[in-house]
Amino acid sequence: MKMSRRGFLYVAGAGAGMLAAPGVGGMLAGRAGVEADSAREDSLWTAEIPPISPAPRLESDRKFELAVVGGGCTGLACAYYAKRFRPEWSVAVLESHRLGSGASSRNSGAVRARYLGLDSREMAARGLERLLRFIEEEEFECDLKPAPVVELYRSKHTAEKARVSPGSDSTWVSAEELSESMRTSYYSGAVERTEYSSLHPAKLVAGHVRAARRLGVELYEHSPVTDVKRGNPAELVTPMARVRADHVFIATNAYTPRIGFLRYFMMPVHQYTLATRKLSEGEIRDFGLDRWSLRFERNLLPVTTHLMPSGHFFVRIVIGYASYDSCEWRDMEGARELAGKMFVQRYPWVADVGFEHGWHGVTGHTLKVREIACPIAGDSIHVSAAYNGLGVMPGHNNGYLTACRITGRNDDDVRYLAGTSGHYPLPGEFYRSIVFKPFMKIATPV
Numbered sequence: 326m327k328m329s330r331r332g333f334l335y336v337a338g339a340g341a342g343m344l345a346a347p348g349v350g351g352m353l354a355g356r357a358g359v360e361a362d363s364a365r366e367d368s369l370w371t372a373e374i375p376p377i378s379p380a381p382r383l384e385s386d387r388k389f390e391l392a393v394v395g396g397g398c399t400g401l402a403c404a405y406y407a408k409r410f411r412p413e414w415s416v417a418v419l420e421s422h423r424l425g426s427g428a429s430s431r432n433s434g435a436v437r438a439r440y441l442g443l444d445s446r447e448m449a450a451r452g453l454e455r456l457l458r459f460i461e462e463e464e465f466e467c468d469l470k471p472a473p474v475v476e477l478y479r480s481k482h483t484a485e486k487a488r489v490s491p492g493s494d495s496t497w498v499s500a501e502e503l504s505e506s507m508r509t510s511y512y513s514g515a516v517e518r519t520e521y522s523s524l525h526p527a528k529l530v531a532g533h534v535r536a537a538r539r540l541g542v543e544l545y546e547h548s549p550v551t552d553v554k555r556g557n558p559a560e561l562v563t564p565m566a567r568v569r570a571d572h573v574f575i576a577t578n579a580y581t582p583r584i585g586f587l588r589y590f591m592m593p594v595h596q597y598t599l600a601t602r603k604l605s606e607g608e609i610r611d612f613g614l615d616r617w618s619l620r621f622e623r624n625l626l627p628v629t630t631h632l633m634p635s636g637h638f639f640v641r642i643v644i645g646y647a648s649y650d651s652c653e654w655r656d657m658e659g660a661r662e663l664a665g666k667m668f669v670q671r672y673p674w675v676a677d678v679g680f681e682h683g684w685h686g687v688t689g690h691t692l693k694v695r696e697i698a699c700p701i702a703g704d705s706i707h708v709s710a711a712y713n714g715l716g717v718m719p720g721h722n723n724g725y726l727t728a729c730r731i732t733g734r735n736d737d738d739v740r741y742l743a744g745t746s747g748h749y750p751l752p753g754e755f756y757r758s759i760v761f762k763p764f765m766k767i768a769t770p771v
């Protein structure tokens with residue numbers, strides 16, 4: 326019997342979760358700390374746009390009404406809306422590296438009206454509408470457009486199931502048609518879907534930074550928060566200065582367990598993206614990339630390919646879990662090699678085209694496959710993290726909803742900010758090493 330990824334994670338968690346809390350897992354998960362400032366290389370998205378003008382380091386002690394930890398789109402959106410609702414408040418964002426240099430500028434650029442694990446399509450539609458309105462009101466360009474998508478099936482069995490019931494907004498595409506139009510014989514079939522859009526993640530980050538700056542949000546880079554002390558006001562410790570804040574928002578997504586929050590409910594999963602050189606218009610046509618620019622494999626572990634607006638074609642794969650919630654991946658050469666092999670396996674023509682740029686990223690995952698967004702210490706410290714790999718729209722929207730909650734603004738959707746209730750504890754470090762790591766290797770056959 327085949328088990329879905331979600332099913333696998335659930336079973337592994339139910340068994341090992343008992344050991345995760347105080348016992349073995351607790352003892353082994355003792356290491357912590359923020360990723361080294363030098364660890365990240367730019368994604369191709371970031372390399373393609375003019376650099377965001379630098380923000381200063383936080384060098385003297387300060388007091389703010391709201392201090393946001395993490396300068397990705399979730400944190401920047403929260404700071405932006407809070408400042409809009411309460412212009413008199415002092416609002417700051419503290420970022421450990423460069424603004425937006427986490428998943429926000431490393432993702433695959435797919436957007437849709439969907440929250441993983443949430444049935445309410447209406448709430449997700451409102452979230453997407455909010456993101457679109459933000460882009461329009463702030464008047465920036467981020468290559469947002471409807472994206473033709475195929476969801477691809479490798480196994481004949483799952484392809485057959487999808488063929489029989491492709492879904493209301495979907496059209497079945499046979500293996501023969503795929504082979505002809507996409508120049509690949511790797512898949513047994515696909516469904517074409519219409520509800521996706523795509524955008525340029527680094528341009529979206531730049532738009533968030535500009536909007537926050539315009540409203541007077543104070544932005545600090547290379548200012549990692551190394552400790553969060555609960556209290557009223559709460560206190561944040563950075564290497565050069567301390568911050569006191571009436572409200573704190575932890576928007577550190579996959580990096581969250583490393584600063585000591587949500588350790589037993591979420592974990593980082595490492596991804597690698599490898600892009601070809603820029604393809605000519607003729608090549609794009611010949612390789613069938615003009616028909617479906619975004620392609621998702623419906624596998625145990627997701628594999629995405631995407632034709633960037635600039636003409637680079639990339640593959641994004643899952644490379645695994647690094648011990649102790651680390652967000653650094655040691656074997657970057659190995660990751661690049663694996664991505665290259667998987668890319669060529671699917672599209673043999675990419676071997677001749679060659680690869681130009683690769684980048685690493687981390688996503689935050691829970692066993693429930695739902696994000697966690699709630700106050701975590703009294704009412705002064707809030708968190709929103711663990712989007713399970715689908716966070717471009719939910720990150721922005723949760724930033725908005727958290728700003729509503731903190732500033733006391735009414736919005737019915739605040740009730741959807743999902744706490745940890747119903748989340749299962751993850752297995753501790755020992756079990757992650759003996760269960761998750763081999764599982765991820767098995768689930769990524771080359």
Ligand SMILES: Cc1cc2nc3c(=O)[nH]c(=O)nc-3n(C[C@H](O)[C@H](O)[C@H](O)COP(=O)(O)OP(=O)(O)OC[C@H]3O[C@@H](n4cnc5c(N)ncnc54)[C@H](O)[C@@H]3O)c2cc1C
Pocket residue numbers: 359394395396397398399400419420421422423424425426427428429430431432433434435436548549550551576577578579580581584596597598641685686687688709710712713714715716717718720
């Ligand atoms: C390879 C990849 C592909 C993806 N593809 C998609 C996709 O196609 N569609 C989609 O919807 N989602 C996708 N996602 C997920 C999406 O990118 C994220 O959910 C979203 O960007 C999360 O935004 P964020 O601001 O919460 O987190 P991040 O952008 O990760 O921001 C968190 C920030 O916190 C900072 N930080 C961490 N620790 C500290 C500290 N101690 N002190 C101060 N700052 C700190 C980090 O440096 C980082 O800048 C993908 C993610 C990856 C990695």
